[in-house]
Amino acid sequence: MASCFAPGTFLGPNGTAAIPAGWQAAWTWYYNAMWKTHIAPTAKVVDSAVMGNGSTVASGNLAMAVSWPWAISTYGGAADKSGNYAAKFSKWDIAVLPTYGGLTTSPLDATTFVITKASSHPDAAFTAMTAIMADPSLQVAYGGMPAARADQQAWFSQFDQYLGKIFPGNTVSWSVLQEMENYPSNPSPEADVPNFQKVISLTAGFYGKLQTSGNLNLTSEMASLQASIQKALEQASLTSNP
Secondary structure: OHHHOOOOOOEOHHHOEOOOHHHHHHHHHHHHHHHOOOOOOOHHHHOOHHHHHHOOOOOOOOOOOOOOHHHHHHOOOOOOOOOOOOOOOOOOOOOOOOOEOOEOOEOOOOOOOOOOOOOOOHHHHHHHHHHHHHOHHHHHHHOOOOOOHHHHHHHHHHHHHHHHOOOOOOOOOOHHHHHHOOOEOOOOOOOOOOOHHHHHHHHHHHHHHHHHOOOOOHHHHHHHHHHHHHHHHHHHHHHHOO
16 A cells, blocks of 8 residues: 555665655555544444445445456455346446655556476466466456556456446446556565565554554554564574574
8 A cells, every 4th residue: 555655665775674755654644544534444444334344345335445457356246146246336437546746656466477396287287377368358357457468458358348247338447557557666565575474464463553543653653663674674684694
């Protein structure tokens, strides 16, 4: 979420922990949106029936959301036993992210297929991978927009056919996805850092606090997060340099 404001990394100069100013601004905005202006749902609200018990967009009660393209297939909610959908809304579209500090940045979530040396069925895995890449309908089922520009229009067309059954007559501005590819968050929010899983766990805990407690001192909480990440980086350094 913070990388929608500005790119950054927890890895500062000389391997020390750092929290980019853009991320601090993002978290402050998000926290205030939940607890002061009440324009964003807290964790309790997200998990409520009003917000579809976690299916916020599909609930029909959320005006806007930052989302990945592969999540679009969930907007209509779940199909019934006959495969029919009863979407809570009929018209929607996608748009570019607002700028922060005059700059546009878009977190890029990329999926890469990897067949490891230890795979028991490398040939079958390769066949499955190439089948997905060659079949537009399978690409739609997989969800992510193809990275290859030559494959994107077919993906849009196939997705329109799929969505047409759920949102008849709705038109989606797919070109927005292509435009946002020109403004990827760099560094990527998924870029590696030492002790990656620990850092991710610490971040998740921090987000949990933001979403569940309305009386936090954000300055103190962000300082605490940075200190914890610093310890995680130091642990990684000790492990790699015994």
